[in-house]
Amino acid sequence: MKIAVFVKSVPNPASRPELSEDLRLKRQGREGVLDPGDEHAVEAAMKIAEAHGGEVTAVSMGPASAVAAVRGAIAMGVQRGILVSDTILAGADALVTARVLAAALRRDVYDLVISGVESADASTGTLPMTIAQLLNLPSLTFARRIELRSGAILVERQTSRGYNVLQCPLPCVLSVTAAANEPRYPSFKGVVRAKQARVSTLSLADLSLGPSDVARTQSVVTAADVAPKAAGEIVEDAGAAPARIVAVLEKAGVL
Template sequence: MKIAVLVKAVPNPAGRPELSQDLRLRRDGREGVLDPGDEHAVEAAVRIAEAHAGEITALSMGPASAVAAVRRAIAMGAHHGILVTDPVLAGADALVTARVLAAALRCEGYDLVIAGVESTDGSTGTLPITIAQLLDLPSVTFARRIELSADTIRVERQTPRGYNILECSLPCVLTVTAAANEPRYPSFKGVVRAKQARVSSLSLADLPLTPSEVVPAQKVIAAAELERRSAGEILENASVAPARIVAMLEKAGVL
């Protein structure tokens, strides 16, 4: 079984993100890490590969420094790595990114494509489903439990009220939630293997895409700091609390 797991290098969540003058997230010269959500995707891929004699390729798009995320995935258990990097792709939106990754996936052909639900920096949550559409594949999303047979995948899809059971045939695109597993910490052997592993590098010239397909359709024109939350209101007199709550809900348009 050939498995592709989509990974992304994001700024360290423990740090403070910064924007450049063109309103792009600063990445050069800053510590990048494997997106925490993608760790669950990698863990799911490794477990499936262990149970079904699979081979995992970690695939990413980004600047040259994004190779760190690919190597982290290899340290966790992926077998190969591919990084699509090209100066033209700087500032790519979610649709362009999906087109590029779909083209890379199409070149190899995979039985299963696994991704996290959304990235911690962009948080669009649209990329995996767009890739499924571009590849004309079915998709199963928000999986918290996964069962795989010879040519069928069955998942518990997490919902606000519980879960649904979904089933579809392979190949397909799968997204997993944080509830799906507990990502393993890379072993010393895995870290050494990741450092020594060769990560293939692809440019746009290696992919069957036209220049118009990699032109972003979206552009950030303004950004502002979120307003700080004001201190909450404390009511010492419990008898006035119900009326005050109703008044606040009316003001908010809830009632």
């Protein structure tokens, strides 16, 4: 089985993000790390490959420094790495990113494509489904439990009210939630192997894509800090508390 897993280099989530004048996230001179959500995708890919046999390839798009995310996946056990890097792609929107990654996947044949739910920096959450559409593949999203069966994959798809059980044939695109697994820590041997591993770097020309194929159609027009959360409500009257709790839940649409 051949599995592709998407990984992304994002600014360290522990640091405060900064925007440039054109409202693009500043990456220059800032530490890039493997997106925490992608760690769950890598773990899911590794578990399937270990249980059923196969090879896992980490696929990413970004500047040359984004190779750190690919090497992070290799340190976790991934066998191969591919980075699509081209100066024309600076500031690419979600649709362009999907087109480029889909083109990279077309260079080989994969039985399963796995991703996280959304990136920690852009948080669009649209990439897995868009790539599935571009590749004409079925998609299973928000998987919290994964089971590989003969020629098919069965998942519990997390919803706001619980989960749905879905199944589809391979090949397909799968996105996994943080509840799907606990990512493994890279071993010392894995870290050493990742530093020495050869990561294939592709340009737009290698993917037979031109400037018109990656022209942005989306842009950020404004940005603002998220409003701080309001202080919670304290109900000191024990007799009034139940009715107040019910009213709050009804307003939130839970009841």
